[in-house]
Amino acid sequence: MEKYEHEYGADQIQVLEGLEAVRKRPGMYIGSTSIRGLHHMVYEIVDNCVDEALAGYCSEIYIKIEEGNIISVEDNGRGIPVDIHPKTKISAAETVYTKLHAGGKFGGDSGYKVSGGLHGVGASVVNALSKWTEVTIQRDGGIFQMKFEKGKTVEPLKRIGDSDKTGTKVRFLADDSIFETLEYNYETLETRFREIAFLTKGLKINIEDLREDSEHKAQFHYEGGLKSFVEFLNKNKEGIHKEPIYIERGGEVPVEIAFQYTTSYSENIYTFVNNINTIEGGTHLEGFKRALTKTFNDYAKSHNLIKEKDPNLQGEDIREGITAVVSVKVKEPQFEGQTKTKLGNSNVTGIVSSMVNEALSNFLEENPQIAKAILEKCISASRARAAARKARELVRRKSALETTTLPGKLADCSEKDASKCEVYIVEGDSAGGSAKQGRDRKFQAILPLWGKMLNVEKSRADKIYNNDKLQPVILAVGAGIGSDFDITKIRYGKVIIMADADVDGAHIRTLLLTFFFRYMRPLIENGNVYLAQPPLYKLSKKGMQDVYCYTDEEMANHLNEMGRDGVNIQRYKGLGEMNPEQLWETTMNPEKRILIKVKLEDAIKADETFSILMGDEIAPRRKFIEENAKYVKNLDI
């Protein structure tokens, strides 16, 4: 009891002021008030269940989206303590829900929450941003309940019944005067809870959508932990060894790692700190990469797979085709980087790398077949990289010699400030011609592409440099590719893909997006890639201005407005059917056009999509196309 002393010392007014601050500046505490922040409300509560699971007391969580966008979360842990502090007369549970705990996740410089250490952080923020919250606790033989409105206690904790079970249940309705929307996206929540289940071996997570017209539910439970995660990530790829390699160590910085090599050429390493996806990597990632490079090189030399005098295999070669998940738990994590998702704690590098060195070298000694298969792939990656370097140098030399470094087909713009410039990558020569005539040549450049594009998913970097379809794109963008890519060198602030609204158009769009995703990812991350949206229909009627429609729905609405009689409907099958003026008016004029920004919401989803669409496996591709048969609406890749 003594240890609560100082925690309960703060007086009640202080507490209320604390939660008022949350309502005044919600973004500081929950990240944003968009749907993103709304989803964070659920994550904050579920995090508390996960903490209880990590402490070893909770094995199952139930999450429900109830009618009216009420969220219900229940765990079978110990239940939040209900004892009342003699001085403040407030229960421990009420304190958790009304006291603003130091260091909101998004607030200022304060520390982040550490899973397994700081129960309840975030619960008061969720409470403050909810119209109402209801907490029900089972423990000490009883059922206890308390209720809040906008963070204020309306019913303090009281015993409402008996129970021999234990656990916590929280229901809340997010405040619609704070959030832009209350419509939770089931898929988003499901994806995150699947991820948490992978990251928390053995934990059962149930999610159910009970809203009208939505019938979804799922249970996630992985005894394999990260090993299952890697199997999941590789489900559409072909492994070069059967099972992921798995490493787990406890201690001061618990580390769990799984990885598997596939026949693909891309490198997919996902890292987590305290279950938070560290998109920008950091010291844990460095440690893992360092150990991979060292251990594989040591093994290759000592087993004569490469000669003693040969140069070492480079990290890049050793990571070709790898899918890995690295998860660490750090007591006081320092997050750095633009989006604060880069681990900074410098001691973590050595901890991870020495652990992986030891475990991996043992593994390779015990599994020489697997070692050989992986190293053969690394060695051929290394050869391809050498060829790619030559090809790249050739491109560079060529461009240094020629008066212009730009591809011949490019019609460049006159503006010199790259941030104001746009390049339209246009499918087909005829559409390219119209675009060249229709554009505003001050700031709009046109690069026509024609013929069959290379599928980068099935090729190595050397092929890409040499490819006559991609080379113009690389040169026009002007910032290199792969690990050489330098976003500060891009020649256009907007790279706009303009393709027909048909199957072929969708195909070329996907090929280009795959290329940008695999070889110019910062371009997507930085929001420089756009899709032009040409109209699907033109409606004309005597005495009225022509109306362009971009969707079927829009057309139906306009037809009703215009009165259907005497309206001529032209369906555009391709960009080539529009004359330069029409193309400018409908698709290129910044005042009128619709541009779709390509966003990288979730790299895991995007990787999955591209390996399904572009990879070797046929069954998942058919399934994906069937499931997404409707014209691609959601362009977050």
Ligand code: 28G
């Ligand atoms: C259902 C939705 C969200 C939770 C617990 C369990 C304990 C706890 C939560 O303690 C207060 C402060 C530091 C110990 C801890 C129970 C120890 C013993 C808990 C949840 C007390 C918070 N018995 N389960 N908080 N600590 N589940 N689920 O919130 O000293 S929060």
